[in-house]
Amino acid sequence: MPALNEIPGIAATSLELLEVAGIRDAEHLAAQDAEFLVNELRRANEALSIAEESPGKATVANWISDAIDLVGAPPEAPAPAPVEKASSAVNYELNPEVREMLEQAPCAIPLPGRVMMEKQLRVSDVPAGLLLNRYSGDLDIRVGDPTAPKTDVPIRRSSGKAERGANQPQQRQFDASKIKSMSDSPPAAPRVPRSKEGHEEDRVALIRAPREKTNRGKDPNSRRYIRGVLHTHPWSLRIGAVASLLLVINLPLAIVSGFLLLLSRENPDDFSWVPSWILAFPIALPITGLMYLIWGMTGKCRICNQKLFVHKGALKHVKAHRLPGMGYVVPLCLHLLLFSWFRCSSCGTPVRLKK
Numbered sequence: 001m002p003a004l005n006e007i008p009g010i011a012a013t014s015l016e017l018l019e020v021a022g023i024r025d026a027e028h029l030a031a032q033d034a035e036f037l038v039n040e041l042r043r044a045n046e047a048l049s050i051a052e053e054s055p056g057k058a059t060v061a062n063w064i065s066d067a068i069d070l071v072g073a074p075p076e077a078p079a080p081a082p083v084e085k086a087s088s089a090v091n092y093e094l095n096p097e098v099r100e101m102l103e104q105a106p107c108a109i110p111l112p113g114r115v116m117m118e119k120q121l122r123v124s125d126v127p128a129g130l131l132l133n134r135y136s137g138d139l140d141i142r143v144g145d146p147t148a149p150k151t152d153v154p155i156r157r158s159s160g161k162a163e164r165g166a167n168q169p170q171q172r173q174f175d176a177s178k179i180k181s182m183s184d185s186p187p188a189a190p191r192v193p194r195s196k197e198g199h200e201e202d203r204v205a206l207i208r209a210p211r212e213k214t215n216r217g218k219d220p221n222s223r224r225y226i227r228g229v230l231h232t233h234p235w236s237l238r239i240g241a242v243a244s245l246l247l248v249i250n251l252p253l254a255i256v257s258g259f260l261l262l263l264s265r266e267n268p269d270d271f272s273w274v275p276s277w278i279l280a281f282p283i284a285l286p287i288t289g290l291m292y293l294i295w296g297m298t299g300k301c302r303i304c305n306q307k308l309f310v311h312k313g314a315l316k317h318v319k320a321h322r323l324p325g326m327g328y329v330v331p332l333c334l335h336l337l338l339f340s341w342f343r344c345s346s347c348g349t350p351v352r353l354k355k
Contacts, residue, residue, distance in 0.1 A: 002026035007066045009059075013051035020044040020123060030067035034060050044123070214354055226341045228350025231302050237353060240299035241333035243291035244309040246284075248330055253278075254285040304347040308332060317348035 003025055004015055021040040023029050038057045045054040055063075116122075207230045218225045231237060257278035264271035296309040306312075309329055316322070320343060321331040328345045336342040341352040 002067075002070050004029065007063060007070060009066070010063060011051075014055055016050050017041050017044055017054070020048060020050070022122075026067040027071045029064060030071050032064060034064055037064070047123070210352060211355055223335070223339050226339070226352050226354055228341050228343075228352040229302060230355060231351050231353055234353035236295060237299050237308070237336060239291070240295035240309055241336045243288065243294075244296045244329060245333050245337075246288040247292045247296070250281060250284055250288045254281040257281040301344040301346060301349065302351055303349040304344060306344065306346040308342075308344070314346065316345045317343070319343050319348045320345040 004010060004018055004023065007026055007029070010018070018029070018041070021037065021044050023032065023037075034057055038055070038060050041060070042054040045051055210226050210230075215225055258281075260271065260274045261279060261282075264274040292309075297307065299308045300306060301308060309332075311327065311329055316328055320328055321335045322328050323331045332342050332345060336353070340354045341350060343350050
């Protein structure tokens, strides 16, 4: 069966218009009436805006003529069978059975474009409706279950105020009989305070403040007075402080001792006074470095989570531990080991290592 694109002179937009109008092939086009097809193409173009201008009657007539030359003369349609027409239009709504079925039937709602896209429907696939009072002949009406869900029919939105008021829940009325007097309520049970001993052993209390016996007999203004929040890994911080101090002390000693050992080997007469036991400092350097990587680099403040034993160029807190010429890390390690508490160099929060 010849296709439409085999007919010369039909552009791509015209092919799309013909497809929207329901023309599928050249044989179908050859059987069309030119004036009727022009009107159909014009309505389709006004609805969908496919082409800048719908084709005229002369152009459509040339298409039909070319289609006839391509497929031959279209077959004559058989004469329709005579239909006995009623003398006048029949009003089926007067029939009580038909009226009852019409009341149960769903109303006709325009089909949204989204549903047509999802179902892949064309405009020509949607049949035209027929008014019952304009129908002549035998009438066949089939009514399904009106309570069945209709997935393809969009839900109508209620716009009337009466419908919105009917759907809203009724407001509950105030019942004065349910009011109870405060004098009728039973007296509240007396609140028993927790004992001091139990409060001291409470986990939250231990985190916030040390036990009373920890600072018993100490001056609150002295450095030996332990204060601050409790750290979760106190022994890890102690080992980290020791490892940091050992690395700070051992690093310059290892450099100096290694240099002296090198000179004593090259000039044994001039550097015979260099003892051989200073070789222990270069040997201990990898060990102290490994301890610093394990415990010193992982030591963090409990509040701000900043590393404590790593030198940073950031601005330190005004109350941070500091010694002239030594910076902040070494004084923090000494204060932590001597007094079991310290003040973070970043946030300034006191942190203790004892309960």
